[in-house]
Amino acid sequence: MLRYLIRRVLGVPFLLLGVASVAFILSQSTKGDPLSALVPERMMNNPEIVQAVEAQWGLDKPLPVRYVVYMKNLVQGDMGTSFNTRRPVARDIAERLPATLELVVAAMIVGTTLGMAIGLLSARFRHSIFDNAARGFALLGSSLPIFWSGLIMLYIFSVQLKWTPGTGRLDARTQAPEGVTGFYTVDALLAGNGGLFIEALSHLALPALVLGWSVIGIVARLVRSSLLDALGQDYVRTARAKGASDRVVLINHALRNALIPVLTVLGFTFAYLITGAVLTEAIFSWPGIGSYAVSAARSLDYPAIGGVTIVGATAFLLANLVTDIAYAWANPRIKVSG
Amino acid sequence: MSAVETLRPASPSRARRAWTFVRRLPLTGQIGILILLFWAVTLLTVQFWPLVDPLMMAGRRLQPPSADHWLGTDALGRDVLSRTLHGSTYTIPVALMVVVSAVVIGSALGAAAGYLGGWTDAVIMRAADVTLSFPPILLAMTVAATLGPGLPNAGLAMVIVWWPIYARLMRAQVLEVRTREHVEAAIAGGAGRGRVLVVHILPLCWTPTLINATMDFGQVALLAASLSFIGLGAVPPSPEWGSMISEGAAKFYSWWIAFGPGMAILSVVLATAFLGDGLRDVLDRRGPK
């Protein structure tokens, strides 16, 4: 297992190289002309700009050289200039990344806590009405088109019931909190601004719920089955023989063992959430990299889409790596055995 | 593999076998089949139905549901019900073609990788690893944007996203089946490599692929609609479900514009999830995953 982990860690740079190579190939095939992936159409007749871009990306050189130049630029954080914002893509992404992370983390908290709670109760009361209803609820979450359920929820809770504010991370006139994390909820708390925290949280709640709902099923299903598996193990009988109550057995023994397989799906869940975040952000006008990618795709802003894709894939790879390491850490059987 | 045959009704006896197979499915699986049948019939015959032309701006704009327009009208005064039903002729065939292409390409590559091993295996599976390193929607968006908007290009992008799943599945199956006794007997009996693969190995490898493909169909339809919603799939004025929801999002207070297409997508995704679960129950006797 240790060897597997080392191989896993060493494999990440190669996968990243592969990801970047795919991005390069795509940038070279845009409309049959790599230039059109770097320069907006309306600036094509501006020779100065065209020349500067050609020099920067080595477009007058042969393909292998262009590949090296592309990689060099990428390593230096240069992903080109967005057609829409006319700013470096890397800067746009850096500014918007915290919003996406805040949404994804919040959705992950929603999805895993609700998923675990539902899975736990489903295992405890299996084949009951609750069990079936909970599975239906979870299945609905993973089957709903998120760009539609988000719309419907927004209509119900914001427009009709007025329980939640409208779209965006804050009310239109509110000044964003100064802060290090870029998570408005956390920054507001750090600044000791309770009102701002409530406002940021109420904006975050609905999109996080909609997005989190989509992964509840994955988590709940796994928690239920691995918990049922754990409850049938010999060590559960041993614990009962020690005089442990059902609650102690469930929490100290079954749950601990059942959570190990759950760790393995967290990486998968993260991938699912990144995909869902792209669409959720578009619906809730959430100023993260997802809505950035969607508006870039709508206007064929190639550098922006490419940049988001590379960043998204990197996040995805790292999340899976962290999951694997966490799995090894949580499972003492794996730690020593080679 | 008999299940694959029973799914293909050709002669009366096959039809009967198909019927007994359907009866063995759990209730949810049967509901799934009913929903899918409804959409199959709809997409084949909808042009003959007594519906308003989905492109005609017939009624008044943004009308809520009424006796004339059961699901209301959109921003251009087009009938939402008619557009929703016609939408099946876009999303479903695209999803079907994507799944079939991904299964064929992915399985062929996976079988080659598993059977030939060595460099072929390494190259194909590393390519699969890299592809699976991307969050699916981002890769699909990038490829679709590179190829240019349009449903066929979106379909191609989705095949690129989906093939590695079937490659991995088929490779694992081939590796497992390859070591079985009847295969070793065939090799010992002097059968050629190609013959062993096609006659003795592949026929035993289809069950997991079939189950996965069924379950994926809904997810592919969902991704297709997502791409259209973003604007990279079907182009207006096509009544594609994703782009209809996008139009509904623009006219946010007229909730009914998005309601019909949303329910349509949901029904397809749920139906395939139900059917996939049912197929797994009946075909995969090794028990739950």
Next chain:
Amino acid sequence: MSAAPLLEIRDLRAAFPGPHGPVEAVRGIDLMLDAGEVLGVVGESGSGKSVAMMALLQLLPPSAIVSGSARFKGRELVGMPRGEIRQILGQEIGCIFQDPLSAFNPVLTIGDQILEAIRLHDRKISTQDAKRRVLDLLASVSIPQPDRRVDQYPHEFSGGMRQRAMIAMALANNPSLLIADEPTTALDVTVQAQILDLLRQLAAERGIGMVLITHDLGVVAGMARDIAVMYGGRVVETGTADDIFYDTCHPYTRGLIAAMPRLEKITEKLVSIEGTPPSIFDRPAGCSFAPRCKLALPDCRATDPSLRPVHRTSVACLRAEEIVAGTQGAVRAEFEKGAL
């Protein structure tokens, strides 16, 4: 109170729901154990011996139906509310299971699991005291370097050490009854002897009564005062250890004794009883041993004999008297063939 036995089981039954109604795994057994004594319960797997013990401790799955009576120090265990029996389990009754690897939770250290056993019954004990007790317990079962072992996980222990730790855990609260379910089956032969010695010594030192469940008569020899032989969910013969070994009447017990490897008979090949025990789903009518019994008569397949005193033991066999005499008809022929 002092006269009452430590454990007294009367007509204990345990059934599981089956596809065609409940299936009985234990069909009415009577057993008795005095304080400080050792009772051996012997039988092949599927004879119901483990199920019977798990039944009286309420450790069977909730779907199991248990009836009859099992009095521990005069208190009825069958039907006792879970909250009440929890006070007894781990406190007054300790359990040792067959496979110590699967019986320990793989993700908790050995120390934590013994600590839990202490804490479940002594909520006020300080962490320091509890930890000291864990170390003492590990030392008392002769685990070397307890201060290092205490923080290790079950998979880092050898089989024998794991079983020692399991014994330490069962003894954590000084129980008066120990139920050991095949404590040595999963171990190497040399380790088996060590574990048995340890059990014997601890039980004697602390005056613990013990039910020793095993399929191997050799394990109870020299340990148990009384032995009950189980077959097909029933006790088929019971008596003192000496009487069972030297004056057994039941063909099944005789088969078990013949199957024991013995030093003085080392040149002879090992005898085994032909056939397999009946499945609880498909029990024969009449005596459950009849299908495998060389002495079975048509009567044996019709009536299920009940336990009655014959010679020195209690036996459930229609032909027990003939076997004691060893002289008549088929029995004699079998004796002459050396089958018994």
